Amino acid sequence: MDIDLRLLRVFVAVAEGGGYTAAQSTLNISSSTISLHMSDLEKRIGFRLCERGRHGFSLTERGKVAYDEIRRILGSLDDFTGRMAELRKRLAGKLHLGMVDCLSTHPNFPLVTVIRRFNELDNDVHIELAVAPRADIERAVLGGHLHAGIVPFIRTINGLDFRPVLRERHQLFCGVGHPLFGLGESSVPAHEITEHDFVLRAYTEQFDLSRFPRARASATVFSMEAMLILLLSGGYLGLLPDHVAREWVDRGKLSRVPSDDFEYDSRHMLITSTSAKSPAAINVFLSILDETIAGTGSAQTMTG
Template sequence: MRRVMDIDLRLLRVFVAVAEAGGYSGAQTTLNIGSSTISLHMSDLEERIGFRLCDRGRHGFRLTERGRLAYEEIKRVLTTLDDFTGRMAGLRKRLAGKLLLGMVDCLSTHPNFPLTAVIRRFNEMDNDVQIELTVAPRMELERAVLAGHLHAAIVPYLRPINGLAFRPVFRERHELYCGQGHPLFEAGATPISRAEIVDYDFVVRAYNEQFDLSRFARARTPATVSSMEAMLVLLLTGGYLGLLPDHYAQDWVARGLLKRVYSDEFGYDSPHMLITATAAKAPVAVSTFISLIDAHVAEVPTASG
């Protein structure tokens, strides 16, 4: 196999785009080149590295086992190169490179959500930084930051994790909700006992299942979701009870389609943190972004949304 320096970086970026798009067709928009050109680039890369990266056929596109491992390594190399570009620009007192950020879904309606204001401030600085923002489940974001695929992400805090630093950002209030047509929709603001509430069907969150099941002990849980958006869809059917952040539910409550189910036992505050890798030396663009996050949090009240 040739040395990495002998392999055109464009070929590596083509492969990453293909892997993340799940095939040649999906990568065309990202790369702004045709499928036949992508195929030529992929063949060239496979010839240079000496093994097959992916299979295409009647069963669809898939990475080979070595292709999957190569993707992880190439992604790490490209992130390192982007960080190097940023550090070199930092020596010229100019922000450059990439800023790779992540967040869980349905945070943008929180009154203390920091990313919009912080990125606006960041973009007011003289910079040549490419920002990429990923929305994904908490565990996926934690793994991405640990692996160096993301520089930072905003996630709910559950426990300390070796290799990750946690910065408090805001707190999110979760309450029990039901949709129009549910028997408890007209219950009013008088607290309802747990014994009455657990007679109804609940939705649990796959990414927080043990936590939900502990709160809904002895209740029926015939539905599972993997995002807040999916939780909202099921609650709007009127057939279930489930937990939603107040800030995300409030528009639907105002429209008369959702209602909070009042109980002293189900609501809770979820602290959200900015996570970064402790082992990584942050490029100037990343350290600048983190300092803006810290300044924003210091300026904004810490009440739950």
């Protein structure tokens, strides 16, 4: 069917915004206009894409499949635009990137420098940068929705290439009012730590459960920001990257709980698809990334 691309983009905005209201600001059109566009698209496709009602907004099962296919189609069109620009010897198209949250304060985080150097080149590239959980970024890169993403390394995955980016030290912290707050540098025994409430990270749940099997998990978070809030409440122990905690430690709001048993290094990688044909923009971006990491020496710290 000859479906208007504008209607497809409206549907993507609605699906990603979780409803018509959220899509209004993205599309800069009214909710009633969005409704007309969605109705037109559903008539052309021949089935319902979403449900709206007292229970809220949700995609139908076929709507979920349609969303993935439409994202793939629109991504291919963006790559087509970039390839045509390549024939004119100019970088263009879209560069879809993803990363997990709370990396910007890491002293070796390369993305700011890489994007700055990339934008110093003569180009017409539109960069989209999404912050999302690790598993979502992995799926998006595998599915062709993202060209690349920075994630903590958990395991190798068929279909993905991994480039070392940085190493992140995770340590145990608590907030003001916690019994273990402000103990100094004397190591706290593991059995004493496990007597207190521990925050489980949903995005590394199996890792936490295997590494700290005796810890009393009484709260769960889905992001570093959520972890920080719970720790600042003074009622929990939890792991944070040292660069995220540093500001709050300096302000006297967080305190490190010294224990070798509850500390570890997390390796972060930039992932790309092994099967997708890479547009010129991502190849240039990766080249700049490799040069930046080599220049800071952070690549050497990843080999241990």
